[in-house]
Structures are given as C-alpha cells and as structure tokens.
Amino acid sequence: MSELILSSELLNRLIDGRVPSKDEAYQIYQDAERDPSELYKVSQFLRSKHKGTIVTYSRKVFFNLINLCRDTCSYCTYKSEPGQAKISMLSKKDITELVNIGKNYNCTEALFVTGERPEQKYQEARAWLKENGFSSTAEYLVHASEIALKGGLFPHTNAGNLTKDEMRELKKTNVSLGLMLENSSERLSEKNMAHQFAPSKNPKARIKVLQNAGELKIPMTTGLLVGIGESPFELIDSIYSIKEIHDQHQHIQEVILQNFQPKQDTPMRDSPSPQEKYFKTLVAMTRIIFPKMNIQIPPNLSPKSYSSFLSAGINDWGGISPITRDHVNPEFPWPQIEDVKKDCFNSGFHLRARFPVYPEFFPLVNSDLKLKMLEIADTEKLVSKEYIK
Numbered sequence: 001m002s003e004l005i006l007s008s009e010l011l012n013r014l015i016d017g018r019v020p021s022k023d024e025a026y027q028i029y030q031d032a033e034r035d036p037s038e039l040y041k042v043s044q045f046l047r048s049k050h051k052g053t054i055v056t057y058s059r060k061v062f063f064n065l066i067n068l069c070r071d072t073c074s075y076c077t078y079k080s081e082p083g084q085a086k087i088s089m090l091s092k093k094d095i096t097e098l099v100n101i102g103k104n105y106n107c108t109e110a111l112f113v114t115g116e117r118p119e120q121k122y123q124e125a126r127a128w129l130k131e132n133g134f135s136s137t138a139e140y141l142v143h144a145s146e147i148a149l150k151g152g153l154f155p156h157t158n159a160g161n162l163t164k165d166e167m168r169e170l171k172k173t174n175v176s177l178g179l180m181l182e183n184s185s186e187r188l189s190e191k192n193m194a195h196q197f198a199p200s201k202n203p204k205a206r207i208k209v210l211q212n213a214g215e216l217k218i219p220m221t222t223g224l225l226v227g228i229g230e231s232p233f234e235l236i237d238s239i240y241s242i243k244e245i246h247d248q249h250q251h252i253q254e255v256i257l258q259n260f261q262p263k264q265d266t267p268m269r270d271s272p273s274p275q276e277k278y279f280k281t282l283v284a285m286t287r288i289i290f291p292k293m294n295i296q297i298p299p300n301l302s303p304k305s306y307s308s309f310l311s312a313g314i315n316d317w318g319g320i321s322p323i324t325r326d327h328v329n330p331e332f333p334w335p336q337i338e339d340v341k342k343d344c345f346n347s348g349f350h351l352r353a354r355f356p357v358y359p360e361f362f363p364l365v366n367s368d369l370k371l372k373m374l375e376i377a378d379t380e381k382l383v384s385k386e387y388i389k
C-alpha cells in the first residue's frame with residue numbers, strides 16, 4: 001500500500017510540471033501494472049494541458065520507393081527480394097502520377113519510404129538507380145522530393161540511417177524527416193532477437209542519426225516498437241534516450257508508439273502482439289515523461305480500439321491515406337478519415353489535418369517550404385479546413 005501511495009504522490013507532482021526521474025518512472029510503471037487508472041488520469045490531464053482537445057493527422061500519399069533492403073528484421077514483411085511479386089521500384093513517371101492523384105484527393109504529405117541502402121546489397125537496386133540516373137537511393141530521394149514538392153505535396157522521408165550530408169540535402173525539399181529508434185537496448189540485436197540481422201537497427205547508430213538531425217535543426221519524427229521482445233524498463237529507457245536528444249536540440253516533433261503485429265511470412269509469426277493494457281500503459285508513460293510532446297499511435301494497428309488511446313494521452317494519429325495502403329503493414333487498412341473524425345468527436349475531441357511538420361516546428365523549416373505551406377494553412381498553422389473540402 002505504501003508503494004501505491006508514493007506513486008500517487010509522484011503522479012500528483014507531475015501535474016505541477018515536474019518530470020519523473022527514470023527510477024520514479026520505473027516505480028510508476030510497476031504500480032500501473034496493478035492499476036493504471038491514476039496514470040491514465042494524469043496522462044490525460046497533461047495532454048489536455050499542453051494539447052487541448054485537438055487531435056491531428058496528416059493526409060498523406062505513401063510512396064513505396066524501393067523495398068529492397070540490406071537489413072533483415074524478424075518481424076518485417078516490408079522488405080522484398082528480387083523477383084518477388086511485392087517488389088516496388090517507383091520510376092519518376094510513377095512518382096509524378098501518384099503525386100497528381102494525391103493532389104486530387106487534397107493530400108498534403110508525400111511520405112517517401114525505402115529499404116535501408118538497398119544498393120549496398122543488391123545489383124538489381126544499383127542497376128535500377130543507374131537507369132534512372134542516380135548512384136544512390138538517397139540521391140533519388142532528393143529528386144523524388146522535388147517532384148512531389150513541385151506537384152503540391154510536402155515531402156517527409158523515412159529512409160533509415162541517412163548520413164549528415166544526405167539529411168542536409170533532403171532538408172532543402174523535406175519539411176521533416178523520420179527515423180524510428182524502435183528501442184535503445186542493444187540486447188535486441190543479440191542472437192535470436194528481433195534485430196539480430198539488422199545492423200542499421202543498432203541503437204547507437206540510430207541515436208547518432210537523430211543527434212545529427214538535431215545539429216541540422218531538422219524536425220524529426222521518431223518512435224518505439226512495442227512488443228518485439230523488449231522489457232517495459234527497456235521501453236522506458238528508450239523514451240528517456242529520445243528525451244535526452246530532444247532536450248539538447250529541441251527538434252523531435254513527434255514520438256510514435258507502434259504496437260507489433262505478427263506477420264505470417266516472418267520468423268516472429270508466432271510471437272503475440274502486445275497486450276493492450278501493456279501497450280496503453282507505455283503510451284501513458286510516454287506522456288508523463290514527455291508532457292509537451294506530440295504522441296501518436298497508428299490507428300490501423302488497433303482497428304477496434306484506437307479511440308480508447310485518447311484516454312492514455314495521445315494527440316495524433318500520424319499519416320492516414322485516402323488512396324494508398326500502409327505498405328509496411330499491408331494487412332491493416334487505414335480507417336476512413338470520416339470515421340476517425342466521428343470517433344474523435346464522440347470522445348470529446350476535434351480532428352484536424354496537419355502538415356508533415358507540426359505547427360510549433362515551422363521555424364525550423366526553410367523559408368521557401370514554409371511559405372508554400374502557409375499558402376494553404378490557417379492561423380494555427382494547420383491545414384485550412386477549406387483546403388481539405
């Protein structure tokens with residue numbers, strides 16, 4: 001009982017703006033395992049205090065640029081091998097056509113996703129890049145971003161461990177970049193663990209990329225994958241790793257909590273998805289550790305219960321596309337945006353479309369891109385309701 005009282009006192013102090021130490025966070029989590037209700041109340045309070053009743057999403061087009069990848073993650077079906085039917089290599093023409101379709105659906109985000117440096121492993125990738133006039137995937141991403149921007153979409157690129165020079169070049173056309181930390185524990189790279197054959201998922205390498213982005217003042221989306229063999233304390237440590245980087249550079253615009261879902265053609269096909277209580281508790285822990293952060297869960301990965309996560313303190317649904325599927329999780333279709341809007345309203349919230357960069361991070365975006373966004377933005381730097389109509 002004394003531990004519960006102590007945890008309650010800790011949570012009450014967080015309402016006044018205090019951030020828990022890591023040891024305090026461990027204790028709060030342990031108590032929440034028994035009864036998370038008070039944790040949820042505090043996470044809701046902090047979300048309401050810092051984010052109000054607006055819940056955002058980004059209306060996007062998903063460009064599956066090239067899904068060959070030098071890594072092999074135990075849970076991933078995104079990666080393809082040469083000759084497989086699901087292989088994707090988008091030409092300049094493909095990109096232009098998809099940009100035009102996205103524009104017709106009033107999308108604002110061009111999400112560019114690729115495998116990790118496929119040209120380092122596959123001759124097919126090198127040949128494809130050469131045919132298109134490029135020597136690397138990163139170089140092609142710059143050109144693809146220019147096509148999207150010219151067509152009226154705002155690029156956001158997630159292409160793994162980019163170098164500092166590559167990020168500097170992409171900053172000219174991308175309003176934000178993304179790199180999932182997934183977890184800061186090197187244990188997950190050991191034998192028989194999720195990242196054993198994925199060298200780019202080494203947390204030191206990923207943390208270095210996030211730090212480089214901070215030095216370049218690039219708005220950055222990152223996040224954690226929940227349920228891939230980690231312990232809850234390793235997830236808490238990972239939240240603090242992200243917080244430490246953000247405290248230094250003030251450039252992390254969003255933290256995604258993504259729940260693992262087993263896929264049949266992967267080594268982890270028999271691993272269970274995380275229990276919802278566990279997942280929701282870690283979402284709430286992220287809010288109390290990061291009270292002012294934009295926190296997201298993907299609604300398509302919790303199709304029957306996503307709106308209940310509003311009670312754990314989230315304020316964003318990430319990208320939702322009216323025209324393209326989630327190529328990373330193709331078996332989980334996006335919910336209809338109108339349905340998400342209704343679910344938010346029924347929970348006491350208002351759904352609004354945002355750009356791939358959050359309003360408070362506009363100052364980090366170069367002036368040309370900022371001016372283009374402001375042409376269709378409202379006074380809150382969200383996408384104008386008139387534009388979405």
